[in-house]
Amino acid sequence: MSPRIVKLKVLDARIPTTNSRKMEVLTEYNNRIKGYKGEKSLEFYLDPLIQSKDYHVFHEIRLLSGKYYFQIDFLILCHKFALALEVKKRSRDWYFDEFNQAYLLFDGAKEKIQNPVAQAKLQSKKLKQWLDEHQCEEVPIHYLFVNSHEKSKITCEDGNDQFKNMCNSEALIDKIELIEKFYKEEKLTRQDVRKIKRLLLTKHTPDDPDILKYFNFTPKDLLPGVQCPKCDSLPMKYHYGVWTCLHCKEKSKTAHIKAIEDYFLLIKPSITNSELRHFLQIDSIKSANNILKSLNLPYIGNRKGRVYYRPTTPICKRDHSEIAKWQIKLRSGK
Incomplete structure (x- = not known):
């Protein structure tokens, strides 16, 4: 597709x-x-x-x-x-x-x-x-x-x-x-x-447009939040590592993965702690930091200046060897 x-x-x-x-x-x-x-x-x-x-x-x-x-x-x-x-x-x-x-x-x-x-x-x-x-x-x-x-x-x-x-x-x-x-x-x-x-x-160049620009949308036009994997409602509520759907009460520990992939697809291929908190609709800097660390995304920078990047394969399918290669490329500026 x-x-x-x-x-x-x-x-x-x-x-x-x-x-x-x-x-x-x-x-x-x-x-x-x-x-x-x-x-x-x-x-x-x-x-x-x-x-x-x-x-x-x-x-x-x-x-x-x-x-x-x-x-x-x-x-x-x-x-x-x-x-x-x-x-x-x-x-x-x-x-x-x-x-x-x-x-x-x-x-x-x-x-x-x-x-x-x-x-x-x-x-x-x-x-x-x-x-x-x-x-x-x-x-x-x-x-x-x-x-x-x-x-x-x-x-x-x-x-x-x-x-x-x-x-x-x-x-x-x-x-x-x-x-x-x-x-x-x-x-x-x-x-x-x-x-x-x-x-x-x-x-061969795949048809991969900036879809927001194509429709003259901006990130402000998008609904933020984590989507329920069961009923598709937005947003789910985050509490102690668990996402709960306010509509059907479905619970998930990994529903945020798709939301982050949505962000990479629609907005841009990089994300910061602040941007993650806004898009996932969570307040805690620590919780956002834990989520980002758990995904093992390639990154550059330290602490507040750290920027995480979209991997070449979906988040759930990557291995550590690919992450290591990305780290080397990002830090060398290539």
């Missing part, structure tokens, strides 16, 4: 219902989680390629071309070609008219939407340009729109010439085999494929 989706979910939980833009956050989260689920459901059909040594499958590869980034839902690479997939999971049927316009059908009505075949074609052109910029000019690039909803169907009107670039998920492997049969010989050497694979992984 992309960092953007994770941040949207956390942001939605911490924006009060009285905020007029809360629905905007929730709508974007719902749209993106639908897209993620559609891509996730395609993994079943891509599994033969994932298990094969002849294919390399990249999910949500995001690359910079010129001034702008472009992202491909799935990119398939082999010795003969590259294939860009645009994946959509909609519960309505698809309809493409003779002018290559796309519609969703519902109860006899048509809703015009962006053409996913055109989107796939654009992404393939951007990929071609990107590969040319990196001296990989000989890669044949194909594109497909894949409908990943099992109950929706695709209909093309006579005269539409895009039908060859679309399919349902269960027909994806057949489409790929047809493309493969088109080439009588391999276009890329093993060394070429290794070079492209290395380039893609090195240049």
